[in-house]
Amino acid sequence: MSDPTPTLDGDRAGPGPVHVLVVAAGRGTRAGPGAPKQYRALGGEAVLRRTLAAVAAWPGASAARTRVVIHPEDAQAYAEATRGLGLAAPVSGGATRQESVRLGLEAIRAGTSGACAVLIHDAARPFAEPALAGRVLDALARGSQGACPALPVVDTLRRGALGGPAGAGVERAGLLRAQTPQGFALDAILAAHRAAAGREMTDDVAVAQAAGLEVEMVEGDEVNLKLTTPADFARAETWLQAAAPEVRVGTGFDVHAFAPGTSLWLCGVEIPFDRTLSGHSDADVGMHALTDAIFGALAxxxxxxxxxxSDPQWKGAPSEIFLRKAMERVAARGGRLLNADITLICEAPKIGPHSDPMRARLAEIMDVHLERVSVKATTTERLGFPGRGEGIAAQAAASIALPGPCR
Structure with a gap:
């Protein structure tokens, strides 16, 4: 392993930027009949896509530095499972996992220069948390030549075959269950794989050890399940159902009357007009309705x-302060905004020319994608106070996802 340099992504020092190699070239026959397990649906989504979503949250990971090794016959399934993710080009694997990993490492080295770290991960482990990858990277940052997450064996071990008599017990002290991702300096593990070509080894740690590299064992994670059998898929589905986010919907409604002025604020955009809106703050009726909708979804x-x-500090205050607070509360609860829909009710001013800037401003304030925000307008056919031109009303709906079911 080359001397580490202080360029590992994040706050760690280590062997350069982080690349991720996801091994997805196997057939997964123990999972039962059907498509290869990495392309089977899990909670309505391909296992591989779920694995890549987990990888995307790892420290230092990026789509451009994530490469998947696939079976040559799976190009179409891979394209469908990874559509829109912006990954590095896939690599065709070999006859064994070991050969597939080597080919993937060769592709990474051909596409980059300088020292870098690589995390090698099985596609059939879709629940690998950022903290797990972080422990592997921390070991590399400390100067370890390799790192492997593992868990101690807690069950009694006994030789024998199912359906047959129990055999002798096996001492479990010191035994560990290895997991992935396993991390190394790219050049060191690539050299080890080149030297091990043609030999069959169980994982990348074995390859590294055969080349004389010392691999540090770090704490694994029980949630980092490897999908191997139909029972594993059933267990994973149960986990997903238990962890499914709770979706909340809130509504908001607000009214502000017109007052003498030369402009007014709507959804964060100042619009020239022959009147303004009267209120204690800037009277942004649309943003007030949306803020109430978010608070309502949170209860x-x-x-x-x-x-x-009644508090004078809010007199004339920009309403984005209120909306930002509502979004802070969403984040504090571990939630996220799914969508926001605002309807402005007035005869004038005309909302259409301003709706896109309003959407953009609200999305910016809430730090969400533009497609999650809708702003539209209607009239009351000249009925009621909006129809008489006395003011503007707004109604809003917001949906948020909160982690886990409410107890």
């Missing part, structure tokens, strides 16, 4: 509870 009251109009 945390309304905008008046968080920002009382």
């Amino acid at each position: 945390e009251g309304d905008i008046g509870r968080w920002f009382p109009p």
Whole structure:
């Protein structure tokens, strides 16, 4: 292994940027009949796509530095499972996992220069958490030549075959169950694989050890299940159902009257107009309705509870302060905004020319993708106070996802 350099992504020092090699060239026959297990649906999504979503959250990982080794016959299945992810080009694997890994490492080396780290991960492990990958990278940052997550064996071990008599017990002290991702400096593990070509070894740690590399064992994770049998798929489905986010929907409604002025604020955009809106803050009726909708989805009251109009500090305040607070509460609960839909109700001003800038501004304030925000307008056919041109009303709906079911 070359001397480490302080360029590993994040706050760690180590052998350069992080590359991820996902091994997905196997046939997975023990999973039962059907497509290779990495392309089977798990919770309505291909296992490989779930694995890549987990990888994307790892420290230092990026789509451009994530490469998948696939079976030559799986090109179409791979394309469908990874559509839109922006990954590095896949690599065709070999006859064995060991050969597939070597070919993947060769592709990474051909596409990069300088020292770098590589995390080698099985496609059939879709639940590998960022903290797990972080422990592997931390070991490399400490100067380890390799790192492998593992868990101690806690069950009694006994020789024998199912259906046959129990054999002798096996001492379990010091035995560990190895997991992936396993991490190395790229050049060191590539050299080890080249030297081991033609020999059959169980994992990349064995390849590294055969080349004289010392591999540090770090704490694994029981959740890092490897999908091997139909029972594993059933267990994973149960986990996903238990961990499925709870989707909440909230609504908001607000009204502000017109007052003398030359412009007004709607959904974070200042619009020239022959009047303004009257209110304690900037009277952004659309943003107020949306803020109430988010607080409502959280069941945390309304905008008046968080920002009382009797408090002088909010006089003339920009309403984005209120919306940002609502989004802070979503983040504090571990949630995320799924979508927001605002309807402005007025005869004037015309909303259409301003709806796209309004969407963009709201998306910016909430730090969400533009496609999650809708702003539209309607009239009341000249009925009621909006129809008489006395002010503007707004209604909003917001959906959020919170982790786990509410107890």
